[in-house]
Amino acid sequence: MPKLLDPLSIGGLSLKNRIVMPPMANDLATTEGEVTQALIAHYTRRAAGVGLVIVEHSYVAKGAKLSSKQLGIYDDALIKGLSNLAESIHAKGTPVCIQITHAGRRANSSICGSQAVAPSAIRASESDEVPRELEKHEIEGLVKLYGEAARRACKAGFDAVEIHGAHGYLLNQFASPLSNRRTDEYGGPFENRIRFPLEVVEEVRKVVGSDTPLLYRLGAYDGQDGGVTISEYQAFARKLVEASINVVDVSGGLVGSELVGSTSQGFFLPLAEMIRQAVEVPVIGVGGIKDPEFADEAIRQKRVDLVAVGRAILADPDWPLKAAKTLSQKT
Numbered sequence: 001m002p003k004l005l006d007p008l009s010i011g012g013l014s015l016k017n018r019i020v021m022p023p024m025a026n027d028l029a030t031t032e033g034e035v036t037q038a039l040i041a042h043y044t045r046r047a048a049g050v051g052l053v054i055v056e057h058s059y060v061a062k063g064a065k066l067s068s069k070q071l072g073i074y075d076d077a078l079i080k081g082l083s084n085l086a087e088s089i090h091a092k093g094t095p096v097c098i099q100i101t102h103a104g105r106r107a108n109s110s111i112c113g114s115q116a117v118a119p120s121a122i123r124a125s126e127s128d129e130v131p132r133e134l135e136k137h138e139i140e141g142l143v144k145l146y147g148e149a150a151r152r153a154c155k156a157g158f159d160a161v162e163i164h165g166a167h168g169y170l171l172n173q174f175a176s177p178l179s180n181r182r183t184d185e186y187g188g189p190f191e192n193r194i195r196f197p198l199e200v201v202e203e204v205r206k207v208v209g210s211d212t213p214l215l216y217r218l219g220a221y222d223g224q225d226g227g228v229t230i231s232e233y234q235a236f237a238r239k240l241v242e243a244s245i246n247v248v249d250v251s252g253g254l255v256g257s258e259l260v261g262s263t264s265q266g267f268f269l270p271l272a273e274m275i276r277q278a279v280e281v282p283v284i285g286v287g288g289i290k291d292p293e294f295a296d297e298a299i300r301q302k303r304v305d306l307v308a309v310g311r312a313i314l315a316d317p318d319w320p321l322k323a324a325k326t327l328s329q330k331t
Contacts, residue, residue: 004292010160019306023055023056034078060100073098082098118133143196168253174196176253202243210244218249220251220275227254249308276304
């Protein structure tokens with residue numbers, strides 16, 4: 001029976017346990033997206049007891065930026081700082097992954113310097129700008145930008161790359177009929193709406209090679225009528241695995257990283273369980289998890305294979321070490 005503190009291998013990468021520090025934006029980079037000492041200190045303080053650190057969403061192009069001090073991976077000039085970050089986490093004996101992303105329609109011209117782009121000219125909310133619909137040739141160019149970002153991640157020494165397809169960002173926007181009203185081969189039927197995300201996965205895999213683990217953060221809940229169904233997301237997960245994804249990291253879709261109105265731990269675990277039933281690769285579960293016993297039980301019951309603990313580790317950097325002590329005393 002697997003347990004939270006048991007090791008796990010993903011695509012040849014060995015994790016000492018199944019605790020994941022998930023990507024959480026901190027806005028500790030410079031306005032150009034460069035790594036700062038504050039960012040390095042944030043991660044090194046929390047890296048010691050986890051099985052895997054996933055560094056926060058890093059934008060693949062200047063027009064892909066969400067917030068003013070978001071971490072960037074859009075230029076080779078950023079590799080040195082990213083390498084320093086990866087080295088500092090490795091010094092704690094912990095593997096490190098980095099998440100790459102494009103904000104899509106959630107970007108703002110006052111921050112990224114240009115009009116936001118999206119699958120369709122549908123704004124995210126009444127307070128957001130109306131994005132420009134991407135031309136087909138631009139989609140092809142974006143695929144290459146994700147690949148270039150992954151190349152930089154590998155050159156900087158990251159052990160794995162996670163592609164962000166959740167929380168209402170660009171890849172998630174393509175997958176959902178609520179944000180994708182295109183009439184070409186990238187819109188309409190579900191198979192067309194997931195074409196761009198799968199092309200990104202295929203390009204990133206080609207760039208990083210067969211040995212680097214690839215994760216995909218799957219937004220498995222749109223939170224609105226007319227959104228993607230869980231059966232469609234199960235089919236999408238199977239396609240991702242066919243395209244060589246090693247781990248599916250299940251979170252919210254257009255609804256974002258939180259489930260409004262939920263006060264229970266593991267609010268996205270039911271979705272992760274359903275995705276896990278559809279694939280034969282490790283699945284990460286998340287959602288306000290704070291108790292070590294709860295996280296351990298989720299693994300023991302085979303609901304998920306890894307557990308992401310976010311806010312609890314933000315609040316207490318020693319949470320993983322304390323969790324290990326608590327659970328070891330119970331065995």
